[in-house]
Amino acid sequence: MRSRWWPRVLGAAAAFAGFEVLLTVIDADPDPVRLALLVAICTALLGLVLDALGGAEPSWRVDVERPSVRESGDPRLVRYVALIEAHLSARTAEHALRDRLALLTDQVLRQRHGLRRDDPAAEALLDPELLGVLSGPPRRLARAEIDRCLTAIEEL
Incomplete structure (x- = not known):
């Protein structure tokens, strides 16, 4: 902080001296106190x-508090998250989430119990x-309903 002001103080002193000399040469009768101010x-x-x-350029980078699921590298998880987000933001009732839940239920029933739905x-x-x-x-479906359905599928 101080190292930044020393050149300014020296520049101000040089400017004061230069103006004082210039105004004296042109016979303007300068007032030193007012000139110094x-x-x-x-x-x-x-x-x-x-x-x-001065200083750094503005940064347009936004720090994300929660890392995105899309950056996880698991394409299946990304598709499931996109499906749920699309369902939650859809204006009309969609069958895609219901069909995906049915598919997951069928897989879990087949793998764990050897049964079909x-x-x-x-x-x-x-x-x-x-x-x-x-x-x-x-x-x-509301978020809570989706959560309860997924929990029920996991508990099969």
């Missing part, structure tokens, strides 16, 4: 402008809310 104010203003305008034994394993979402007409 004028040079000091001009130097201070110039220093403030240089400080405000249309088997009577599978209906006993399925959560009633999940069964209603999968068998009913397409409708908009």
Whole structure:
């Protein structure tokens, strides 16, 4: 901070001396106190402008508090997140999320229990809310409903 002001002080002293000599040569009878105040104010203003305008360029980079799922590198996770975001932002009821939940349910039932969703034994394993979402007409699901359906699928 101080190293930045020393050149300014020396420049102000040189400007004062130069103006004092110039005004004396042209026989303007300068007032040293007023001239010193004028040079000091001009130097201070110039220093403030240089400080405000100087420095680093503005950065357009935005620091993200939560890393994006899209940067995770898992393309399947990215597709699922995009599907849920599209469902939540859609104006009409979409069937894509319901169909994906049905596909996931079928995979889990087949892998863990060797059953299909249309088997009577599978209906006993399925959560009633999940069964209603999968068998009913397409409708908009809230975040909480999506979360409960995914939790029910994970717990199969």
